[in-house]
Amino acid sequence: MRYASTLVLGAILTAGIAFARPQPADEQPDVSAEVKASRDAARQFGGALKEALQQAIKTGGPTNGIAVCHDQAGQIAADLGSKLDMIIGRTSLKTRNPGNAPDNWELAVLKQFEARKAQGEPADKLEFFAVIEDDQGQKTFRYMKAIPTGALCLACHGDKLDPEVDAKLKALYPNDTARGFKEGDLRGAFTIAKPLP
Numbered sequence: 190m191r192y193a194s195t196l197v198l199g200a201i202l203t204a205g206i207a208f209a210r211p212q213p214a215d216e217q218p219d220v221s222a223e224v225k226a227s228r229d230a231a232r233q234f235g236g237a238l239k240e241a242l243q244q245a246i247k248t249g250g251p252t253n254g255i256a257v258c259h260d261q262a263g264q265i266a267a268d269l270g271s272k273l274d275m276i277i278g279r280t281s282l283k284t285r286n287p288g289n290a291p292d293n294w295e296l297a298v299l300k301q302f303e304a305r306k307a308q309g310e311p312a313d314k315l316e317f318f319a320v321i322e323d324d325q326g327q328k329t330f331r332y333m334k335a336i337p338t339g340a341l342c343l344a345c346h347g348d349k350l351d352p353e354v355d356a357k358l359k360a361l362y363p364n365d366t367a368r369g370f371k372e373g374d375l376r377g378a379f380t381i382a383k384p385l386p
């Protein structure tokens with residue numbers, strides 16, 4: 190997702206990020222509804238993905254699970270996004286699909302999450318949001334929530350992959366950098382955008 194990023198509203202814990210031009214408090218839009226909706230959306234998206242993944246692995250092993258991530262993850266995000274009127278996706282500092290690569294704002298937030306985690310914040314609690322304004326004055330609410338690596342993820346994002354999984358991933362993703370993760374590492378983040386009126 191690409192947006193010019195001038196910060197209007199700084200959010201919770203700004204560790205590690207400096208943004209230009211904070212607005213006076215009375216000019217800041219109230220985004221409490223967007224924050225709540227984004228938390229719900231991230232929870233629903235994560236839940237739907239995990240369920241589809243677990244089901245596919247149960248019936249056909251991790252090789253079968255690859256199809257869920259490859260074919261369904263984008264569709265689940267798009268369907269939920271159109272239902273909730275938001276743009277929903279996933280991103281990471283180490284992507285498997287280059288189409289999920291972070292834009293500048295997302296990159297800064299991902300680095301901030303790593304820094305906050307290093308300082309002891311629990312990985313599953315890391316979130317950040319802001320209202321940014323593009324060159325045309327369009328304001329967009331943006332939200333990110335960290336995704337920790339669980340045991341389930343290691344079959345496809347860990348160090349030692351089953352040869353069949355390894356071969357299938359190599360065939361589908363020649364530029365895969367989403368390997369070598371350990372349980373508890375930050376795998377990436379959910380990323381949500383909603384244009385404001």
Ligand code: HEC
Nearest residue numbers: 251254255258279281284285286289341342345367376377
């Ligand atoms: C069965 C294999 C498999 C498992 C298990 C798996 N993933 Fe993935 N993951 C993939 C594939 C394939 C992609 C690329 C999806 C795409 O094309 O958008 C991916 C992409 C991602 C992305 C998007 C960023 C990127 O790297 O492109 C995130 C975030 C992610 N996975 C997190 C997880 C987490 C967290 C878990 C555990 C709960 C997990 N994955 C388990 C195969 C897997």
